[in-house]
Amino acid sequence: MGIFLTGCREGNEGHSEGNSPSAISLTEQSADLRTLISDELAAGNKRIVIPPGRYRVQAEKGEHLVFKDLKNVEIIAYDVELVCTSTVRALLFDQCSDVTIRGLKIDYDPLPFTQGTIVSMAEDKSSMVFKVAAGYPEHELIERIQIYDPGTAELRRDDASWDQQIEPLGESRYRVRKKGNYRFNPERDTEQIGDILVTNNAKGTPGPPHAVDLRDCKNMRLEDITLHASPCFGFLEKGCDGSIYRGCRVVRRDPRHDPVQRALPRMRSLNADAFHSKDAGKGPAIVACTAHHQGDDAVNINGEYHYVASSQGRDLRIVVISKLRFRPGDPVEFLPHSGPRPPDAVVTGIRPASTPLTDGERALLNEQRMDNDTKTRMLSSKARILTLTLDREVNLPPASAVCCPLRVGNGFSVTDCDFGHNRSRGILIKASKGEVVRNRIIGSRMAAVLIRPEFWWLEGGLPCDIEVSDNTIKGSLQTPIQILAIGGNNRPLPAGALRNISIVNNRIEDCAWPLIRVTSAKNLTIEGNTLPDRPKGQSTGPDGKAIEPIVLEYCEP
Template sequence: MNTDAGNGLRHCSTETQEASRSGSRLAMLFRSTLCTGIMACASAIAQEGGQDVMIGTDLDLQGFLDTELAAGKKRVVVPPGQYRVTPRKREHLRLAGLSAVEIVAEGVEMICTETTRALTIVDCNDLKLKGLTIDYDPLPYTQGRIIKLSQDNTVHDIELFDGYPAAEYVRNSKYEIFRPDTRTLRFGSYHQFSAEVLDAGHIRVTRKGRYMGEKVGDIIAIGTSTAPGGQIPHAVYTSHSAGVVLEGITLYASNCFGFLESDCKATHYLRCKIDRRAPGGDLKQRAQPRIRSLNADAYHSKHATIGPRIEACVAKFMGDDCINICGDYHLVMAANGTRLRVLAKRKLNIRAGDPLEVVAYDGRRLPDAEVISTRKLGETTAEELAFLSKQRMHAPFRQGKLGPTYEIVVDREMALPMGSTIRSANRVGNGFSVVDCDFGFNRSRGILIKASQGEVRDNRMEGCWGEAIKVSPEFWWLEAGSSNDVKIVGNRILNCLGKGIAVYAIPGKGGTAPAGAHNDIVIENNIVTKTAQTSIWVTSTRGLTLRNNTVDDAEGGVVLENCDELVGQETE
């Protein structure tokens, strides 16, 4: 008998004995179904001579959890195993309205069978999910090798590797190119491109932009979609929840972000892991090992009233940032005394009583205001659309694809030019913590912070293509905000292609914001080695503590602009 089949049968026998001892009819039924699936899977593997055509047991995981929770259980243990799960309404699993519940899924792998969301968590309080592994079969990307370049290098003919999605599933998204010798990125990524199907195993990518050094033989990854039931983004999405703990969760793939949270309070990510899956544990044989993990960001937090704690986590080889903690800026179109005409980014997440961060178009940060009232007005005017079309921002925003306009009444008169920004000062992730994490080998930034009262401590970052640690609002994306009281301490940064530590502010008008955009920033005891750009760059900051950092001087060492009230400047 094939060794894997024998192991499956032995596992089946053990699970049945455990169920019998437990006396649980539901657990017995679950494990009986599990064993039948394992035996069938083992038989299929044996018949194929060890070729793992399809790993995992078909399981209604949602139904199992719903039954356990409906019985009033506050602690649910999912029996270990690899389970193939079919999505319902574009979600493979949904946890909604739970309070003080613990779900233990150690040794459990959920294999998502369509490239849509793995897990949605909504309206939960003090929910703990522990140990779950998530992967996709089919994957949300395919992989291949450049076999031909046009004379001007703008056309790439690509042969897809066996074991990855076929050409018909390729989409015009997330195109990355890797060196075959180091299996790391050749450069960041191309954004403007189109993909053409040549046959089942070949595609042609035509790109724009300047040549970035790709060569025949380079390995590529490009996004795919296999979701007959429809697709929504991200692997794990948590919204309108408080005190959620995600412990020991492993993600090997996602069609977009790994973990996205929105409008949450004090989420805790503990020992979670995002990485490309090694061939020894992969779900099928592939001609080449996986070259990336997720298609986009690893951990992304929006609008949190208390920011996340991201502790002892890993994020490597994904297609965008490791961490982004942010809120939304909304654009001031006009100011008349205490009344502001405001164009919302999408939904307006500003409420009466909120403290309001106010930043003028030239980057001056004004004292915070308080919101008295909000009132929806309607659509943008022709004058406002003309102004937007000239801004340095994301193309859809320039085209006016934003939310409706509102009248916001504040507690004092303001003289603000068009293009100034406001945001709710308490829906941006304040109180965050990023500690003892291992990040890198991604196409963009390492840790991106736009919140206050937080720490970035004792992390390791290697091979990020953007800044390793960035503290800055981004007018381009209308992502808020400026930062107060942030400590960047004890981090190790190695071989990153952007700046090592960058704290800065670029206003909508351009240039560099004056001091006071950021306040009370501490940068100490960090080691920055072999960055391609400046080791530490700080602008627009009032109250900067800078001491006991070890940096390379080759690319500028430490550079300060528009900073005042500096405490210390000792570096090695």
């Protein structure tokens, strides 16, 4: 039996703040939102409609709202704003199934980032002083620095390498420095006095940093959720199956509707990825969603690789630094360090290895190009060394990687979305059997669509059966569509590592050349794409050869 609360209205008319001056003004509510929802769930109600208004929630044990083991519940929250008062997770859904949440808006006070104006800098731009603008927090400032042009409210430059220390100088002034190996580059170091510097801010008891977090959930449906801030990712799911995100928005808040008066409008929406899916059974459907001005990728769908220290016959010695992603009977997908991709195998046994990493295995691991924190964890005493036994012998070089294709987000869909204006990628995919269709990706400074495994982060797998079609891409400063299979040696793998890739009817404007790059593919279709003329100054590459609009490496029909 459903529930109706006085003063609520169903539907979604008038709920979206966006940039509309006609957005409704929310009333500050004194009711305890946690108690309100808990009481309805305790009463057995499966449909809960939350009264409109702005609800400030105090974190408990590093969390704001936690839902565990919910089944077949619908939460309607149009014209409802959750204000998080600590820079920790806003919502956790843990082991829930068939739950729908609609209409909620999430913001933070204090914000998980701060910003201010650059007031001075060294002649070579190796250090600079910024003054935090009125209305922005300065609790614990953490290096995640981005610099914006105040005239355009867009990023002034790409990333720089900054020291972790942010030095307080008093009177809301702080000094930041670039790392010791910095050398001035006039093409990159374009920041100016008067630009706006943004970096992270932390407040309250530490806790998980992602705004909306789904753990081991099934058939979740999130509709019309708006995020104006997050300490890290906006929407994160781990170990989920069949999630749907429809009409969700990651956008910086319009100052006309910000309940806190600030001397500068917000430059950033949230601090890292907008939508991040890890280890999903069936990958998420991200439909008609928006993600602008976040600190990292708009979408990242991936699973986890385990590093292969050595291989002999049917046995692989793997290094596990978190949760083991395999069970007996699971398929095994291989990312070779070099050479052809072996056909998938099947796990027949898992057991602790009889010996720790040998000196030779440790030396080889130390040589690998990968994230230093990940490498340090693998070399620590906390890492587990396991033997993975397969149903057949595999010729796999050491320093390869393996993943379970049942847990990488296969079957995903990213359609009809609007992404961009961010420092990194638009859509980053490592899964298979999916589609990237009818999206608009404007101003992502790296690739607009990047489909590849990443040995650097140990994120897999090797994508196959992918459609990239009818997308509009503009303003990428790197090759906008890239579909790559790069081995652990950082070189393209032979043809066949990727299969059944379709790049059709995309429209690309004002992007860096080449416009499409594909490596290592068999059964590749590229047709019907609208590509611009070569821009001035990009006629040849570093090797002196003419740059072509489409570059294929190690590809076969």
